[in-house]
Amino acid sequence: MSDTHAQSVAFVRETEIPQSPPPALEAGAVKWVRENLFSGVFNTVLTLLALYVVVRFAIFVFPWFYNGVWEASSRKECIDILREAGKGTGACFAVLVDRWDHLVFGFKYPPEGYWRILLAFLLLLVAAAPALFSSLPRKLLMFTAFYPFLAFWLIWGGSLWLPLTILGLIIATMLVFRLISSQIPVNNRQIVSGVIGVICGAGLAYLLFIGAQELVFIANSVGTEGVISQVAYGVFWIMAIFTFVFCVPMGIFVGYAIYNSYEDGGLVSIVASLLFGYLAFVYLLSPIWMALNSIIPIELQAVASRDMGGFMLNMLLGTICVSLSIPLGILLALGRQSPMPLIKGVCVVFIEFIRGVPLITLLFVANVMLAYFLPPSSNFDLILRVIIMITLFSAAYIAEVIRGGLAALPKGQYEAADSLGLDYGQATRLIILPQALKISIPGIVNIAVGLFKDTTLISIISMFDLVGMIRGPIQNSTEWTSVYWEVYGFGALLFFVVCYSISQYSQWLERQLNTSHH
Amino acid sequence: MTTLADPHKESFRLSMLLNDTRYRSLTFQFIALVAIIATMAFIGGNLVRNLAEAGLNISYDFLGAQAGYDINQRPISYDSQDTHGRAAMVGLLNTLIVAFLGCITATIIGVVAGVLRLSPNWLVRKIMAFYVEIFRNVPVLIWILIIFSIMINAAPAPNAFRGDEPTASMWLFDSIAVTNRGVYLPKPIWGSGSLLVVGVFIASIIGIFLFRRYARKQLFDHGRLIPTFWPSLALLFIPVILAQLVLGTPISLEYPALKGFNFRGGITILGSLIALWFALSIYTGAFIAENVRAGILAVSKGQTEAAAALGLRPGRIMNLVVLPQALRVIIPPLISQYLNITKNSSLAIAVGYMDLTGTLGGITLLQTGRAIESVLLLMLFYLIISLSISFIMNIYNNTMKLQER
Numbered sequence: 001m002s003d004t005h006a007q008s009v010a011f012v013r014e015t016e017i018p019q020s021p022p023p024a025l026e027a028g029a030v031k032w033v034r035e036n037l038f039s040g041v042f043n044t045v046l047t048l049l050a051l052y053v054v055v056r057f058a059i060f061v062f063p064w065f066y067n068g069v070w071e072a073s074s075r076k077e078c079i080d081i082l083r084e085a086g087k088g089t090g091a092c093f094a095v096l097v098d099r100w101d102h103l104v105f106g107f108k109y110p111p112e113g114y115w116r117i118l119l120a121f122l123l124l125l126v127a128a129a130p131a132l133f134s135s136l137p138r139k140l141l142m143f144t145a146f147y148p149f150l151a152f153w154l155i156w157g158g159s160l161w162l163p164l165t166i167l168g169l170i171i172a173t174m175l176v177f178r179l180i181s182s183q184i185p186v187n188n189r190q191i192v193s194g195v196i197g198v199i200c201g202a203g204l205a206y207l208l209f210i211g212a213q214e215l216v217f218i219a220n221s222v223g224t225e226g227v228i229s230q231v232a233y234g235v236f237w238i239m240a241i242f243t244f245v246f247c248v249p250m251g252i253f254v255g256y257a258i259y260n261s262y263e264d265g266g267l268v269s270i271v272a273s274l275l276f277g278y279l280a281f282v283y284l285l286s287p288i289w290m291a292l293n294s295i296i297p298i299e300l301q302a303v304a305s306r307d308m309g310g311f312m313l314n315m316l317l318g319t320i321c322v323s324l325s326i327p328l329g330i331l332l333a334l335g336r337q338s339p340m341p342l343i344k345g346v347c348v349v350f351i352e353f354i355r356g357v358p359l360i361t362l363l364f365v366a367n368v369m370l371a372y373f374l375p376p377s378s379n380f381d382l383i384l385r386v387i388i389m390i391t392l393f394s395a396a397y398i399a400e401v402i403r404g405g406l407a408a409l410p411k412g413q414y415e416a417a418d419s420l421g422l423d424y425g426q427a428t429r430l431i432i433l434p435q436a437l438k439i440s441i442p443g444i445v446n447i448a449v450g451l452f453k454d455t456t457l458i459s460i461i462s463m464f465d466l467v468g469m470i471r472g473p474i475q476n477s478t479e480w481t482s483v484y485w486e487v488y489g490f491g492a493l494l495f496f497v498v499c500y501s502i503s504q505y506s507q508w509l510e511r512q513l514n515t516s517h518h
Numbered sequence: 519m520t521t522l523a524d525p526h527k528e529s530f531r532l533s534m535l536l537n538d539t540r541y542r543s544l545t546f547q548f549i550a551l552v553a554i555i556a557t558m559a560f561i562g563g564n565l566v567r568n569l570a571e572a573g574l575n576i577s578y579d580f581l582g583a584q585a586g587y588d589i590n591q592r593p594i595s596y597d598s599q600d601t602h603g604r605a606a607m608v609g610l611l612n613t614l615i616v617a618f619l620g621c622i623t624a625t626i627i628g629v630v631a632g633v634l635r636l637s638p639n640w641l642v643r644k645i646m647a648f649y650v651e652i653f654r655n656v657p658v659l660i661w662i663l664i665i666f667s668i669m670i671n672a673a674p675a676p677n678a679f680r681g682d683e684p685t686a687s688m689w690l691f692d693s694i695a696v697t698n699r700g701v702y703l704p705k706p707i708w709g710s711g712s713l714l715v716v717g718v719f720i721a722s723i724i725g726i727f728l729f730r731r732y733a734r735k736q737l738f739d740h741g742r743l744i745p746t747f748w749p750s751l752a753l754l755f756i757p758v759i760l761a762q763l764v765l766g767t768p769i770s771l772e773y774p775a776l777k778g779f780n781f782r783g784g785i786t787i788l789g790s791l792i793a794l795w796f797a798l799s800i801y802t803g804a805f806i807a808e809n810v811r812a813g814i815l816a817v818s819k820g821q822t823e824a825a826a827a828l829g830l831r832p833g834r835i836m837n838l839v840v841l842p843q844a845l846r847v848i849i850p851p852l853i854s855q856y857l858n859i860t861k862n863s864s865l866a867i868a869v870g871y872m873d874l875t876g877t878l879g880g881i882t883l884l885q886t887g888r889a890i891e892s893v894l895l896l897m898l899f900y901l902i903i904s905l906s907i908s909f910i911m912n913i914y915n916n917t918m919k920l921q922e923r
Contacts, residue, residue, distance in 0.1 A: 035638075036638065036639065036640035037641060039639075043638065046639050047639055047642070050639070050645055054641075211560065212559070214562070215555075215558075215559045218559070218566050239558070243556070246552060250549075342551060343547065343550055346550070346554065356900060356901040356905060357897045357900045358861035358900055359861075360865065360879075361879065361897050365893055369889055373565055376567055376568055453655075453656070457659060457865070459659070460868060467663070471663070482671075484667040485664075485667075488663060488667070492664070495655065496652065499656070500651060503654075503655065
């Protein structure tokens with residue numbers, strides 16, 4: 001082509017120019033620095049400011065950390081060591097070495113049992129793995145199901161037969177359910193349903209009768225002094241009359257409903273297995289495990305709940321409360337979506353109430369108030385009461401997250417499930433929840449992290465978790481008084497490691513579950 | 519030929535209560551109602567029995583009894599002769615003060631950090647990411663305690679200000695003293711004629727508002743751009759200063775001064791309040807920063823590019839195009855962060871700041887032994903605060919919402 005212009009153009013290059021390297025300012029590290037740090041007056045000022053902050057921080061912290069004393073028996077000794085070495089500033093990490101056991105396990109847990117806690121923690125990682133990573137073989141979930149019983153035995157000690165018997169009874173209950181719902185032919189099931197219906201109906205009527213008497217008792221003890229008391233008196237009497245009137249019809253009706261379900265077997269098998277489970281736990285549990293234990297004793301030293309402490313207590317509360325609150329949260333979320341006004345109302349009031357008050361007030365409830373609402377004979381210890389309240393607390397938050405997931409599902413999914421002829425339980429279990437939960441996983445993980453951090457609040461009702469240990473026994477001891485940075489820094493580090501890993505996992509999972517194409 | 523016969527009308531049978539979807543939900547609700555009443559009977563019966571056993575009764579008379587304890591930070595007048603009810607009110611006001619201050623500073627910190635996390639500057643971006651991750655992943659209680667111990671240990675004692683060669687000095691022309699007991703600020707003394715100065719101040723604020731509206735009208739009607747920032751600033755300060763000078767400084771300041779072992783005079787802000795306020799703002803600020811970042815990222819890039827194509831400068835793109843759209847995404851989570859600040863302010867009890875939890879749920883509860891009454895009242899107060907915040911913020915959210923057809 002060049003020859004066509006040969007006459008009109010003075011010079012035409014026939015060969016390509018060899019590529020020259022980019023200008024020095026536009027390549028490599030220099031380019032990166034220019035673009036990312038000094039790309040304008042404002043940016044340069046920001047960079048210099050940030051550098052100043054970083055350098056000041058490093059100058060302040062680094063010598064302190066580097067000069068840290070790891071071996072000393074008191075803060076005074078730490079200061080002496082630093083002074084002898086002629087160092088101006090230095091941390092006293094010796095407190096961590098000296099009080100390591102207290103920080104991690106609390107000060108009452110028997111030291112010869114520390115391996116049990118560590119083993120339980122390692123097994124927790126194993127048990128959590130199949131639930132967290134879907135690429136692992138599903139059979140590992142069997143271990144996850146078994147883990148709570150094992151962990152209970154490891155941490156609280158006592159006889160291994162107790163958790164094993166509980167596990168056995170739960171399996172037996174499930175077998176009863178399977179047996180009635182699918183193994184018994186319909187004719188025989190009619191007889192079983194009749195018997196169970198009569199038992200349950202009579203039992204319910206009796207319970208309601210007792211409840212009505214209780215209401216009368218409450219009304220009479222409220223008395224009629226003052227307007228509020230009079231109103232309460234009236235309300236309790238109305239409820240009592242209502243219960244009196246309906247105790248027998250309710251018993252008959254529920255009994256009839258159980259009998260009536262003989263054809264598909266759903267209700268009767270649920271009620272029968274619950275009944276069986278209740279009776280088994282009341283009458284069979286202790287004889288069986290005691291008998292087994294007397295034949296082959298497998299025991300660890302028993303540790304009372306109040307002896308738990310340190311970071312272990314935070315982990316314990318976090319794990320237990322999160323795992324308990326997820327099912328409860330799902331139920332609350334479904335209840336809030338329900339078209340039945342009463343059930344919806346109860347769920348809304350519960351959720352909004354819990355979300356409206358700080359956790360610390362609920363812990364006050366656990367500490368000073370809950371005992372008044374339980375039967376006088378029962379002795380729930382403080383940890384159990386705290387677990388109940390924290391579980392209720394996080395269940396309300398998780399319910400809101402799951403409600404978001406339920407609301408985000410297209411209406412077509414509900415309609416498709418209906419048009420396939422699935423009933424409410426099937427549709428929820430097979431169509432709605434798997435999708436809604438998938439959407440809400442990041443939110444649930446956020447709540448779980450928040451809850452784990454909030455377990456430090458129990459130090460305010462004088463329980464000795466990590467913060468409680470620091471504020472109580474460590475800072476009040478004569479050796480380690482006025483040691484702040486080292487212990488709080490250590491606490492912050494422990495929480496950071498756990499929470500940061502969980503949130504990184506959540507982000508990873510979000511990417512995994514993101515099936516939409518961008 | 520066949521005709522469709524009317525479906526024969528079923529008479530009501532008992533089994534329809536279970537199997538007919540028209541009646542089933544009623545049945546369920548009835549059973550639920552009975553279950554709720556039975557649970558209430560169980561709980562109430564236990565309560566009555568336990569109270570009788572402990573020789574207690576439910577009564578709120580203690581609110582009228584003399585409290586007998588002192589509160590170090592008092593927004594309204596209070597002394598130990600006053601009632602428990604008044605102590606609870608002081609606590610409530612303290613809670614509201616720290617929550618209000620915390621919301622403002624957390625918003626400022628959060629917006630700045632959130633915008634800086636998206637800065638083109640690598641170093642700034644990383645520092646902000648570090649800040650957000652560090653604060654989000656460590657319990658707020660630990661932060662409160664850390665910052666409180668900084669306050670106690672790093673700030674000088676009032677003693678350090680004494681003598682000819684003090685080791686510590688006051689800030690801003692000897693008007694602010696930062697000590698380990700708290701911060702002392704100058705206190706305005708309202709002399710005669712100060713009402714006039716306040717009136718001038720309010721008038722100038724209204725003036726600024728009108729001036730801005732006028733500038734806006736000019737811009738929209740005639741396309742004339744009137745600078746508003748400097749005139750507004752002038753309008754805010756000059757009339758007030760003039761009024762002060764003309765009227766002979768009716769509003770004077772009382773400076774804190776070292777007397778005896780401590781500073782006297784001026785406004786005292788306790789170290790515990792500052793630690794709590796700072797810890798809550800910086801902790802919640804990290805969460806708000808993430809919300810702000812998510813909100814800005816939610817505005818599609820095309821909006822920024824379109825604005826740039828129209829010739830807007832980067833600052834105006836942010837103010838006029840990106841932030842108004844991002845705000846719709848940011849506000850709902852911001853509301854829940856404000857609620858979190860209010861609820862987390864109950865951790866004041868850990869540093870001895872006498873908020874609602876410290877008075878009603880702390881000393882009053884311990885002194886009177888009225889556990890149930892105190893805790894219920896405490897919950898009620900928090901519930902009212904939370905519900906009103908979310909109510910107000912929801913109204914605001916609705917006004918900000920995109921008006922869709």
